[in-house]
Amino acid sequence: MIKTFVKSITLLTFLILSVSYSHASVIRNFQIQIAIDNDFAIFAGSSSGVSELLYQNDADWYNQVDVLSTLDFSLDPGEDTIYVLAMDGGGITGFGGSINGENVMDTNLDVAVSDDISSFLLGYNASDVANASFDARLVDVQSAFTSLVWNTSPTRSSLSNSVSSSSTAVVQDILNLDTRISKEAYIWGVEEAVLYRFNAPQLNIAVPEPSMLGVVAFALFGMRRLSKR
Numbered sequence: 001m002i003k004t005f006v007k008s009i010t011l012l013t014f015l016i017l018s019v020s021y022s023h024a025s026v027i028r029n030f031q032i033q034i035a036i037d038n039d040f041a042i043f044a045g046s047s048s049g050v051s052e053l054l055y056q057n058d059a060d061w062y063n064q065v066d067v068l069s070t071l072d073f074s075l076d077p078g079e080d081t082i083y084v085l086a087m088d089g090g091g092i093t094g095f096g097g098s099i100n101g102e103n104v105m106d107t108n109l110d111v112a113v114s115d116d117i118s119s120f121l122l123g124y125n126a127s128d129v130a131n132a133s134f135d136a137r138l139v140d141v142q143s144a145f146t147s148l149v150w151n152t153s154p155t156r157s158s159l160s161n162s163v164s165s166s167s168t169a170v171v172q173d174i175l176n177l178d179t180r181i182s183k184e185a186y187i188w189g190v191e192e193a194v195l196y197r198f199n200a201p202q203l204n205i206a207v208p209e210p211s212m213l214g215v216v217a218f219a220l221f222g223m224r225r226l227s228k229r
């Protein structure tokens, strides 16, 4: 009886130490500086799904970088992918900037863009999106995810090309906003909502190890099975 009690206390202490250790080791913050015409939300997940809403933008595009600059983000165990939901409320579209100091337009990044998911987003309407007051729900993005089609060559616009005068204008606006962010922009369909997918390690974002709690629980389960033999 006493032996079992001591054993339990030892295991409990080990468990608490392991959890504290794992908590300390996963605090690895990163920053985001992006501007999107007109509204956006940022999610985290893996290549097979979206698990968490990281940020819901409420700022007009010319204030977006300033608002974001005060915030730190981090990933949970199991997450290694950043999803940026870019939403347009009419006129022209554009998405530029940097994530953790990496230019989102860098051609070395494996960036993919989804098809339009606006029909999945509850209450999606151009006027709310245009004034950045639209809130995208995690659950809607998750239900859209199962039927997404990904394109690994997102459409780009830059100051040096004249794909269209309107897309060049938004790039100019983004460039004027902050010299630290990209001089190009991704563009997509007017009034559409699309997900841009980024691989977190390529953005130098630390991907947390699997939770120590899970490892310890697995070990305890194994020990119990052995002791029953």
Ligand SMILES: [Ca+2]
Binding pocket: 037, 038, 088, 089, 090, 091, 092, 093
């Ligand atoms: Ca627009």
Ligand SMILES: [Ca+2]
Binding pocket: 039, 040, 056, 057, 058, 059, 132, 133, 134, 135, 136
């Ligand atoms: Ca919003």
